[in-house]
Each structure stands twice: as structure tokens, then as C-alpha cells.
Amino acid sequence: MSDGDAQQPVRVMVVDDHPMWRDAVERDLAAAGFDVVAVAANGTEALARFPAARPGVVVLDLQIPAPNGVEVTAEVVRLDPSARVLILSASGEQDDVLDAVKAGATGYLVKSASSAELLDAVRRVSRGDTVFTPGLAGLVLGEFRRMLDAPPSDDGSSRLTERETEVLRLVAKGLSYKQIAERLVLSHRTVQNHVQNTLRKLQLHNRVQLTRYAIEQGLDDEDE
Amino acid sequence: MAVQDGMFRAVAVLRVLLLANAVALNVYRRDNFVHPTAGLVLVLVMVAWTFVANWAYADRRRRRPPLLVADLLVAVALIAATPWVKGAGFNATLPGYWVMGALLAWAIHWRLVGGTVAACALVAADLLSRQEMNQTNYGNVFLLLLGGVVVGYLVDLLQRMAVARDVAEREAAVAGERARLARAVHDGVLQVLALVQRRGGEPGGDAELGRLAGEQEQALRALIRQQDALQVPTDEDGEVDLGPVLEALGLLRSPRVSVATPGTPVPLPAQSAGEVEAVVRACLHNVEVHVGDDAPAWVLLEDLGDRVVVSVRDEGPGIADGRLAAAEAEGRLGVSGSIRGRVADLGGTAELITGAFGTEWELTFPRDPER
Numbered sequence: 001m002s003d004g005d006a007q008q009p010v011r012v013m014v015v016d017d018h019p020m021w022r023d024a025v026e027r028d029l030a031a032a033g034f035d036v037v038a039v040a041a042n043g044t045e046a047l048a049r050f051p052a053a054r055p056g057v058v059v060l061d062l063q064i065p066a067p068n069g070v071e072v073t074a075e076v077v078r079l080d081p082s083a084r085v086l087i088l089s090a091s092g093e094q095d096d097v098l099d100a101v102k103a104g105a106t107g108y109l110v111k112s113a114s115s116a117e118l119l120d121a122v123r124r125v126s127r128g129d130t131v132f133t134p135g136l137a138g139l140v141l142g143e144f145r146r147m148l149d150a151p152p153s154d155d156g157s158s159r160l161t162e163r164e165t166e167v168l169r170l171v172a173k174g175l176s177y178k179q180i181a182e183r184l185v186l187s188h189r190t191v192q193n194h195v196q197n198t199l200r201k202l203q204l205h206n207r208v209q210l211t212r213y214a215i216e217q218g219l220d221d222e223d224e
Numbered sequence: 225m226a227v228q229d230g231m232f233r234a235v236a237v238l239r240v241l242l243l244a245n246a247v248a249l250n251v252y253r254r255d256n257f258v259h260p261t262a263g264l265v266l267v268l269v270m271v272a273w274t275f276v277a278n279w280a281y282a283d284r285r286r287r288r289p290p291l292l293v294a295d296l297l298v299a300v301a302l303i304a305a306t307p308w309v310k311g312a313g314f315n316a317t318l319p320g321y322w323v324m325g326a327l328l329a330w331a332i333h334w335r336l337v338g339g340t341v342a343a344c345a346l347v348a349a350d351l352l353s354r355q356e357m358n359q360t361n362y363g364n365v366f367l368l369l370l371g372g373v374v375v376g377y378l379v380d381l382l383q384r385m386a387v388a389r390d391v392a393e394r395e396a397a398v399a400g401e402r403a404r405l406a407r408a409v410h411d412g413v414l415q416v417l418a419l420v421q422r423r424g425g426e427p428g429g430d431a432e433l434g435r436l437a438g439e440q441e442q443a444l445r446a447l448i449r450q451q452d453a454l455q456v457p458t459d460e461d462g463e464v465d466l467g468p469v470l471e472a473l474g475l476l477r478s479p480r481v482s483v484a485t486p487g488t489p490v491p492l493p494a495q496s497a498g499e500v501e502a503v504v505r506a507c508l509h510n511v512e513v514h515v516g517d518d519a520p521a522w523v524l525l526e527d528l529g530d531r532v533v534v535s536v537r538d539e540g541p542g543i544a545d546g547r548l549a550a551a552e553a554e555g556r557l558g559v560s561g562s563i564r565g566r567v568a569d570l571g572g573t574a575e576l577i578t579g580a581f582g583t584e585w586e587l588t589f590p591r592d593p594e595r
Contacts, residue, residue: 018412020416020419021415094487111414111418111419112441114425115422115425115426135484135485138487138525139484139485139486139487142485142487143486146488173584174537175537183581
């Protein structure tokens with residue numbers, strides 16, 4: 001589903017509270033042959049329109065009127081696990097970007113990226129690839145190191161393999177997947193898989209933490 | 225005002241305890257009364273006034289000078305009446321320690337001055353009503369005087385601390401609100417600058433305007449980072465967070481640096497952090513000189529607990545084999561030598577990977593094991 005039919009244009013939804021931005025992104029996407037099925041100016045609109053519009057990719061600004069980008073990401077992925085979320089943020093790599101990635105976003109781009117970069121990112125995310133910036137890779141590395149200090153969860157989700165760490169470090173140092181593949185003598189696909197795995201572990205760990213928290217707080221009905 | 229309210233509530237409780245004590249003592253020593261009926265009436269006055277006073281002081285609006293004066297007058301009058309009801313050679317005054325209630329009220333309301341004046345009035349009444357002084361009387365009188373002054377002073381101090389705390393709380397709230405508003409405004413400005421930059425890159429766009437917007441965007445981003453860094457200044461151990469220090473390098477116009485940090489503080493002694501930053505700057509300067517003004521460079525900061533690793537990478541032509549050795553043979557220290565030397569001074573190691581793909585420094589700085 002996520003790969004889609006090559007003939008079928010990718011369905012995209014744009015969520016941004018800045019009308020000028022929303023229009024610019026929408027125009028660029030439409031001009032490049034994407035099918036912009038919905039736009040929204042805030043989290044409420046986004047979640048109201050998402051089920052009907054069924055976009056394959058949601059291009060999402062993090063700083064939107066409530067519910068915020070992180071909450072929208074979590075809800076979108078819950079409603080349709082095959083939908084991809086590409087975060088577009090003006091304020092740079094911060095904790096909320098990491099939170100959005102933990103909630104299920106698979107791509108992240110700063111708004112100062114060129115429109116060619118944006119189109120490429122939407123294309124890659126729609127194919128199921130991950131789009132990382134070096135800054136985000138640094139945050140994710142830091143997050144896994146913090147998990148090592150925390151009590152172990154024994155589910156393997158809180159640990160990266162040596163190879164995954166190596167790949168992520170190279171991403172954080174600004175190497176493209178192609179450069180990493182050359183440096184480590186791997187296929188481009190393998191590098192991509194390693195990066196995807198780190199994200200998957202992060203998201204899994206996040207879910208495990210949330211569940212554990214829910215059980216501890218007695219919010220989990222099945223536990224009673 | 226909150227300080228006074230709290231203290232008057234405490235005094236109200238104290239008054240009841242003092243009353244119980246005074247009534248009990250008078251009942252126990254009822255044989256000492258020369259005029260038992262008058263004595264009973266005076267004790268009842270004391271009981272009545274205790275409850276009247278507690279009711280009156282409970283409301284801020286009733287705490288006026290007439291109430292305080294009446295309070296003190298009752299206490300003084302009860303002391304003064306003692307020789308008449310108990311005979312000239314009495315031992316304990318009729319109200320006894322009960323007069324503390326009035327004393328404390330004055331000390332709370334008029335602070336140091338009030339406490340002193342009330343204490344003097346009570347002491348004078350006590351001394352004038354006695355035929356002779358003994359050591360116990362003197363001790364009581366002295367304590368009364370001291371208590372008035374000390375409590376008055378303490379209330380003054382508490383009041384000033386409460387005012388200072390209120391001011392600090394208000395300032396913190398204002399600063400927090402300002403930061404919140406600034407974040408919203410900054411985000412909006414960043415969005416617009418990014419948009420202008422983007423339009424500039426499009427065909428037919430104003431490239432110059434786009435470039436200027438890009439520069440301002442970077443400057444604002446750096447400013448925000450600096451502000452965030454200022455909010456976590458050097459802690460008591462003299463440590464700083466290396467993250468924002470290195471992130472500030474992203475502001476450099478040349479080379480174009482992308483900085484990745486772990487997102488949580490990477491504490492390092494302030495001096496070491498400064499040295500690390502200087503070394504990274506030296507590496508970046510090298511990029512500028514050997515690769516180009518507009519060359520991209522990447523900095524990655526990692527905190528591995530017992531050590532901090534900083535990587536600096538570029539995609540230049542690399543350092544040719546033998547160039548470092550040649551520089552050393554010529555007796556020149558060379559940039560690479562200087563980088564290694566500075567890292568070694570911090571007890572760390574510098575690893576250099578270079579080739580056609582570019583140059584990468586991996587600088588490892590050990591943390592002080594005593595940390």
C-alpha cells in the first residue's frame with residue numbers, strides 16, 4: 001500500500017497554520033504531480049479531514065494550534081498505520097521533533113530546505129523510506145544512550161546494534177545514505193533498513209513505555 | 225499581609241492557651257484574693273476580651289489602631305488592678321502571661337516599634353504596681369521586653385522577605401510569559417524567512433533577497449539557541465552545557481556548519497568546554513582554508529558518559545598523504561599538529577580520517593573520573 005502504484009499519484013495532506021506556507025507547499029506538490037487531497041490549518045481540522053481524505057503522506061508543521069503536531073502524528077498513525085508523516089518544522093531540531101518521531105513520523109525536514117528537497121522527501125517518505133537530518137540523527141543517538149542509562153526493558157527495543165549505531169552516527173555527521181553505503185561497503189537498501197530499524201525501535205520503545213506507564217497508573221483496564 | 229494573617233491566626237491560638245493558663249492559676253490561687261468577687265469579675269473580663277480580641281483580629285479590616293490600643297489597655301488595666309484585688313504584697317499579676325497576646329499583636333502590627341512600645345507599657349504597669357522587685361519579677365519583665373523587640377524585628381524581616389519573594393515570583397512569571405510569546409513570534413518569523421528564502425530559490429525569484437532571508441533565519445536561530453543556553457548558565461560546579469556552545473558554531477557564515485547534539489545537556493567544566501570549542505573552531509577554520517568559504521561542514525557531539533566525542537567532517541579533497549609529515553619535517557606545527565596538541569592537553573585523543581571523500585576529525589575528551 002505504501003509503495004503504491006507507480007501510475008497513481010501520491011495522495012498528500014498539508015497541515016500548516018501559515019496560509020502562505022500551506023499554499024506554497026501545496027503549489028509545489030501539485031506542480032510536481034502529487035495529489036493534494038486535503039489541507040488543514042490546525043490539529044483539529046487535520047484529524048477531522050484525515051479519515052475522509054485518506055492521504056498516503058501527511059506533510060505536517062509541528063507548531064500548529066492544538067492538538068499539536070506530535071499529537072496529530074500519533075493519531076494519524078493510529079488511524080491508518082500505512083500513512084506516513086513528514087514533519088516540516090521552522091524552529092529546528094528540538095525535543096518536539098524527537099517526540100514526533102517517537103510518535104510515528106518517518107521523515108523530518110527544516111522549512112528552510114529547498115522545494116526540490118521537500119519534493120524528494122515526500123517521494124521518499126511515501127515509498128516507506130525515512131528522511132533524517134543530521135541534527136535529528138544526533139537527537140536519536142542521544143535518546144538511545146539515555147535509554148541505556150534507564151532501567152533495561154529487556155525487549156531489545158532500547159538497544160541499537162553496533163551496525164545501527166555506526167550508520168546513525170554517519171547520518172548525524174551529514175553523510176547521505178549513498179555515501180554511507182560506499183563507506184561501509186553495504187547496499188543502499190541495507191543502509192536504509194538500518195535507519196528504519198532505529199526508528200522502529202524508538203517507536204516501539206515509546207509504545208512500551210506508554211503501556212507500562214498506563215499499567216502503573218492503573219489506566220489499563222485489562223490489567224484489573 | 226499574608227504574613228500578618230498567618231501570625232494573627234497563630235496568636236489567636238496562643239491567646240486561648242494563655243487564657244487557660246491564667247484562669248487555672250487564678251483558680252488555684254483563689255485564696256490569695258483580697259476581693260474575691262472583684263477578682264472573679266476581672267477574670268471574666270479577661271475571658272471575654274480573649275474571645276472578643278480573637279474575633280476582632282481575625283478580619284484584616286478590623287485590625288485598626290483603636291483595637292490594638294484597647295487590647296493593650298485591657299492588659300495594662302488588669303495588671304494595674306492586681307494590687308487592689310490581691311493586696312499590695314501580691315506575687316503574680318492577675319493576667320500573668322496572658323498579656324503576651326496584646327504584646328504580640330502590637331509586635332505583628334507595628335513591628336519593631338510596636339513590640340517595643342507595648343513591652344515598655346506592660347513592663348511599666350508591672351513595675352509600678354509592685355511594692356518590691358525580686359529576681360523572678362525582673363526575669364519576667366526582661367523577657368517581656370526582649371520578646372516584644374525580637375518578635376517585632378522578626379515580623380519586619382518576614383514581611384520584607386515575603387515582599388522580595390512576591391517580586392521574584394512575579395518577575396519569573398513575566399519572564400516565562402515573555403519567553404512563551406517570544407517563541408511564538410520567533411517561530412512565525414522563522415517561517416516567513418524560510419518562505420522568502422524558498423521563493424528566492426525558485427525560477428524568477430529574487431535570489432539576493434532569498435540569501436539575505438537565509439542569513440537572518442540562521443542568525444535568529446542562533447539567537448534562540450543562545451537564549452536557551454543562557455537559561456541554563458554555569459551551575460554551581462562551574463560546568464556548562466557543551467551543546468549550545470557548539471550549536472552556536474552553526475552561526476558561522478563560513479564554512480556552513482550543521483551541528484548535531486544529543487538534545488540533553490552535556491555538562492563539562494567551563495574551561496574544558498571553552499577549549500573544546502576552540503579546537504572545533506580550529507578544525508572548521510581548516511575547512512574554510514582548504515575546502516572553501518562556502519563548503520559545508522558537520523559537527524556531531526556525543527556524550528558517552530565517561531567521555532565526550534566531537535566529530536568534525538567536511539567533504540573537501542582530504543589531506544594528501546605525507547602533507548602532515550612534510551609540514552612537521554619543515555618544522556611547521558601545522559593545523560593538524562596544533563589540533564592534536566590541544567586535544568592532548570585536555571587528556572584526549574584526536575583521530576584523523578582523510579581521503580578523497582573528505583576529512584573527518586574524531587576528537588575524544590575523557591570526563592574527569594571524579595565527577
